[in-house]
Amino acid sequence: MSSREKILAAVTANQPAKVPLPTVPFFEGDASVEKFTTLVQAIGGRVVEVAALAHLEEVVRQLFPADYRVASPLLSSANVSVDAQTPLAVLADVELAVLQGEFGVAENGAIWLPEENMLHRALPMITQHLALVLSRQQLVATMHQAYARLATVGGYGTFLAGPSKTADIEQSLVIGAHGARSLTVLLVP
Amino acid sequence: MSHSERSDIFLLDAERTTWHDETLWFVREKRDKAVYATPEFQELRQLASDIKDHTLSRLDFYLQQFEENARRNGVHVHWAVDAAEHNAIVLGLLRQHGATRVVKSKSMLTEECHLNPHLLANGIEVIDTDLGERIIQLREEAPSHVVLPAIHLKKEDVGDTFHKYLGTEKGNNDPQQLTETARQHLREKFLAGQVAISGVNFAVAETGTVVVCTNEGNADLGVNLAQVHIACMGMEKLIPRLSDLSVFTRILTRSATGQPITTYTSHFTRPAEGKELHIVIVDNGRTQQLGRPDFRASLKCIRCGACMNTCPVYRRSGGHSYDFTIPGPIGAILSPNIDMRKHASLPFASTLCGSCTDVCPVKIDIHTQLYKWRQVLGEAGKLPTSKKWSMRLLSRVLAKPGMYSAGGKVARQALRLLPHGLTHGQGYNPWAIARELPAPPQQSFREWYAQQPQNDKA
Numbered sequence: 057m058s059s060r061e062k063i064l065a066a067v068t069a070n071q072p073a074k075v076p077l078p079t080v081p082f083f084e085g086d087a088s089v090e091k092f093t094t095l096v097q098a099i100g101g102r103v104v105e106v107a108a109l110a111h112l113e114e115v116v117r118q119l120f121p122a123d124y125r126v127a128s129p130l131l132s133s134a135n136v137s138v139d140a141q142t143p144l145a146v147l148a149d150v151e152l153a154v155l156q157g158e159f160g161v162a163e164n165g166a167i168w169l170p171e172e173n174m175l176h177r178a179l180p181m182i183t184q185h186l187a188l189v190l191s192r193q194q195l196v197a198t199m200h201q202a203y204a205r206l207a208t209v210g211g212y213g214t215f216l217a218g219p220s221k222t223a224d225i226e227q228s229l230v231i232g233a234h235g236a237r238s239l240t241v242l243l244v245p
Numbered sequence: 246m247s248h249s250e251r252s253d254i255f256l257l258d259a260e261r262t263t264w265h266d267e268t269l270w271f272v273r274e275k276r277d278k279a280v281y282a283t284p285e286f287q288e289l290r291q292l293a294s295d296i297k298d299h300t301l302s303r304l305d306f307y308l309q310q311f312e313e314n315a316r317r318n319g320v321h322v323h324w325a326v327d328a329a330e331h332n333a334i335v336l337g338l339l340r341q342h343g344a345t346r347v348v349k350s351k352s353m354l355t356e357e358c359h360l361n362p363h364l365l366a367n368g369i370e371v372i373d374t375d376l377g378e379r380i381i382q383l384r385e386e387a388p389s390h391v392v393l394p395a396i397h398l399k400k401e402d403v404g405d406t407f408h409k410y411l412g413t414e415k416g417n418n419d420p421q422q423l424t425e426t427a428r429q430h431l432r433e434k435f436l437a438g439q440v441a442i443s444g445v446n447f448a449v450a451e452t453g454t455v456v457v458c459t460n461e462g463n464a465d466l467g468v469n470l471a472q473v474h475i476a477c478m479g480m481e482k483l484i485p486r487l488s489d490l491s492v493f494t495r496i497l498t499r500s501a502t503g504q505p506i507t508t509y510t511s512h513f514t515r516p517a518e519g520k521e522l523h524i525v526i527v528d529n530g531r532t533q534q535l536g537r538p539d540f541r542a543s544l545k546c547i548r549c550g551a552c553m554n555t556c557p558v559y560r561r562s563g564g565h566s567y568d569f570t571i572p573g574p575i576g577a578i579l580s581p582n583i584d585m586r587k588h589a590s591l592p593f594a595s596t597l598c599g600s601c602t603d604v605c606p607v608k609i610d611i612h613t614q615l616y617k618w619r620q621v622l623g624e625a626g627k628l629p630t631s632k633k634w635s636m637r638l639l640s641r642v643l644a645k646p647g648m649y650s651a652g653g654k655v656a657r658q659a660l661r662l663l664p665h666g667l668t669h670g671q672g673y674n675p676w677a678i679a680r681e682l683p684a685p686p687q688q689s690f691r692e693w694y695a696q697q698p699q700n701d702k703a
């Protein structure tokens with residue numbers, strides 16, 4: 057008997073009588089820009105309001121040094137081209153990635169980032185700084201609404217909440233562990 | 246060595262014990278704040294518990310559904326009955342790809358299976374990439390907590406470790422600078438990792454997806470840069486539906502560190518183009534636990550660590566005193582399932598105050614199970630000799646009111662008349678090691694009661 061069969065047989069023999077699967081209520085909550093902004097700041101990120109999508113390049117230029125190596129499908133000023141085949145050495149040198157976030161969750165400041173928006177799966181983590189563009193209209197209150205919006209999670213996707221952080225040394229919070237050292241949310245209309 | 250004997254070693258440094266206690270209580274308080282700010286938290290606990298109960302009751306179905314969907318997604322699924330088979334599968338995959346180095350994100354399962362020593366013995370370099378895990382890996386220690394693996398160390402300890410292994414300046418104990426050093430050191434390892442191993446927080450049956458939660462981003466960075474991703478999961482990680490993640494992602498970090506969610510909650514469904522994703526489903530005693538009605542609820546655990554942070558015994562004895570992969574109250578009910586003789590003292594490492602049960606986000610009846618394990622261990626003859634005989638004697642005395650009364654009389658006199666060194670001797674009387682015995686009363690309650698004029702003489 058294979059290990060698979062052995063395990064499944066043991067499970068079938070040992071599992072208890074069937075109990076029903078509960079229905080999860082659709083917990084509502086505050087989905088306002090204010091709530092979302094408060095949470096993003098609380099988890100170490102910053103939120104910058106962009107008056108119109110047309111101003112995106114200009115705002116990014118103001119926020120980040122001009123000599124940064126930038127990867128982005130959204131900016132004409134991006135100077136590092138990245139796709140799924142980009143060599144690691146090139147990826148490792150990216151200083152800023154500006155990517156499109158799908159929607160934000162007000163209760164925890166997380167932003168859904170599917171693989172399609174990443175250029176390379178490792179880009180959101182290997183870049184030194186990350187900026188996510190997010191529409192003010194695309195906010196939900198809780199994780200229940202968030203998962204309800206996802207018909208599929210695709211091949212890979214992440215709820216990204218703030219910059220990389222750690223508190224493994226004496227519970228001291230340090231921003232910038234392995235992933236991006238900062239997260240900027242660019243809120244567009 | 247028993248839990249209490251190992252605790253004695255931890256307790257030698259009283260200052261550090263107090264610091265450990267306060268640090269974990271601080272985390273527990275952060276948990277409380279996050280929980281009170283979530284209006285439906287108690288409902289979420291019940292839902293999480295019910296979803297897990299349901300999943301365990303149909304685990305055979307969900308395991309197969311998960312496997313089928315994962316395979317359809319182009320994922321390789323492996324099954325391991327025990328730690329040895331798990332380690333052999335991982336080593337086999339590494340050999341198959343000619344890999345000599347592997348980067349690993351935090352996984353209590355691979356700790357449970359002792360994967361690192363196995364790979365090292367077979368010539369594979371293993372780099373733990375979670376900062377806390379890397380610190381203890383350099384020090385050749387085991388994690389002392391499921392979420393905060395290096396919580397027993399002070400920044401001076403980490404400074405010394407990094408000075409020794411990573412060349413930081415002696416006496417540099419600044420967490421910010423130490424973390425930066427680790428970031429640079431590990432970035433090289435990430436870029437050179439041929440294969441990456443991750444743990445699994447949740448596995449979704451209906452989609453065949455595994456979900457990994459980290460704050461540092463080390464799992465994502467490791468597996469997204471490597472050619473091959475091996476995800477190692479205990480079979481109890483399954484949940485039925487994608488939408489169930491809404492419940493679990495809301496309770497996990499709030500219970501663990503008081504955060505609203507981890508920085509990265511990542512969903513791996515299909516390997517990237519041209520790459521490989523392997524999932525190893527591990528039993529290693531879990532089906533046996535499933536067959537123990539009194540203890541199967543322990544399989545609902547989502548490894549948040551809340552029970553440890555709140556436990557008065559864990560906080561004052563340290564994770565290493567448990568000598569088991571999962572320490573604290575949950576570890577004390579999981580460990581006797583694995584090895585009843587070795588871990589016989591752990592269910593006694595509790596005040597049975599019930600605080601662990603109160604904070605458990607999936608409503609495991611932890612303190613009840615601790616109590617039940619004590620009965621099981623007593624019946625199986627696994628109690629320490631001193632406890633066994635004193636309990637036997639006590640039960641005989643308590644069963645005979647005359648003997649109890651006479652014994653009390655003798656004890657009250659003896660405590661007064663015998664020299665202090667004899668009645669309070671630490672060698673004879675373990676009670677007196679950390680406290681003074683109370684002064685014996687002049688009479689027993691029964692004697693006093695009988696003297697009261699309104700009562701008939703007994």
